[in-house]
Amino acid sequence: DGGITQSPKYLFRKEGQNVTLSCEQNLNHDAMYWYRQDPGQGLRLIYYSQIVNDFQKGDIAEGYSVSREKKESFPLTVTSAQKNPTAFYLCASSIEDWSSGANVLTFGAGSRLTVL
Amino acid sequence: AQSVTQLGSHVSVSEGALVLLRCNYSSSVPPYLFWYVQYPNQGLQLLLKYTSAATLVKGINGFEAEFKKSETSFHLTKPSAHMSDAAEYFCAVSRMDSSYKLIFGSGTRLLVRP
Numbered sequence: 001d002g003g004i005t006q007s008p009k010y011l012f013r014k015e016g017q018n019v020t021l022s023c024e025q026n027l028n029h030d031a032m033y034w035y036r037q038d039p040g041q042g043l044r045l046i047y048y049s050q051i052v053n054d055f056q057k058g059d060i061a062e063g064y065s066v067s068r069e070k071k072e073s074f075p076l077t078v079t080s081a082q083k084n085p086t087a088f089y090l091c092a093s094s095i096e097d098w099s100s101g102a103n104v105l106t107f108g109a110g111s112r113l114t115v116l
Numbered sequence: 117a118q119s120v121t122q123l124g125s126h127v128s129v130s131e132g133a134l135v136l137l138r139c140n141y142s143s144s145v146p147p148y149l150f151w152y153v154q155y156p157n158q159g160l161q162l163l164l165k166y167t168s169a170a171t172l173v174k175g176i177n178g179f180e181a182e183f184k185k186s187e188t189s190f191h192l193t194k195p196s197a198h199m200s201d202a203a204e205y206f207c208a209v210s211r212m213d214s215s216y217k218l219i220f221g222s223g224t225r226l227l228v229r230p
Contacts, residue, residue, distance in 0.1 A: 004159075031216060040125065042206060042220040043160075050216060058217070090159055096215070100167030102148040103215040107159035 002027045004108035006091050011113045013085075021076045021111045023091035030095060031103060032074035036060060037088040037110075046089075049074055078113060086115045118143045120209050122221035130229045135194040137224050139181075139207030142188065148215055149190045150208040151181055154223075160206065166190060168212070177201070202228045 004025045013019045025032065031050050035043040045058030049068040063082025068074055074093075078085045089111045094103040123138040141147060148167050152160040164175025171183040181192045190207060207221040 006159075033216075033218075035220075040222060042120075042222040044220075045217060048216055092160075094216075097167060100148070100169070101212065101215060102165065102167045103210065103218070104150075104162060104165060105160075105218060107152075107161070109159045110157070112157070 004091055004093055004106060006089075006108035006111050008111060009109070011111060013113065013115050015115055016080045018080055019078050019085075019113065021078070021089055021091075021113070023074045023076065023108060025072050025074075025091075025093045025106075025108075027093055027095070027106060028071075029093035029106070030071070031093060032068065033092040033094070033105065034058075034064070034066065034074070034076045035090045035092065037090055043090065046076065085113055088112050118147070118209050118211060118219045120207050120219055120221035122205075122207050122224050124224055125222065126225045126227065128227040128229060129197045131199055132196050135179075135192070135197045135201065135226065137192040137205050137207075137226065139190045139192065139221060140188055141190060141207070141209045143209055143211060146212045148210045148212060149181075149183060150210075150218070151175065151179070151190075151192050152206045152208065154204045154206065156203075163192070163205075197226075197228050199228050199230065202226055 007022045033048040034046040047066045049055035065077045091108040092105040094105045119142045151163040166183045
């Protein structure tokens, strides 16, 4: 079955450490995304990538970095510069709907990062 | 700039009752609109989408939503709630001229009472 795999599901790290969250998709989607979810705040866009070797900052990119070396992979690094990294992180991918032009996102199951 | 407002962070209904989750959007250009559902500790699943075709959109699990341009609304409804509908629901908007950036509302948690 096609889908998006995020790993790890749960991650604990000490303050000041960089951590990398994995996101792999086998849907052959061109675009990939990272969102952060905090209670009561919905989802906020961190980074997105429309094609390989290209990505754009979202609304809350500070303290995060990404790479897009392969179409199916879009890892997110949470750096020590991120002031409040404890959150639920969601990866998504999309393909443009041929009839409307809309990008319809498919989400992974998420990774919960807790910084101690 | 675009934005989404979901009225009510929590909505409680009895099993079998009508479900109504409210969503109002702001967009300077024609929007695409979406409803997603999230079960605890899981990702989001698409319920339905509006992409400028029919204004009444039917989705999965018996949900539907109506795009009302004059009211800038896209409320989600279901005639009869089931216990399995208990989850968090998110409304989202993107622009037709730049559909990669999806803006989400803050979510509404639906509680279904037996």
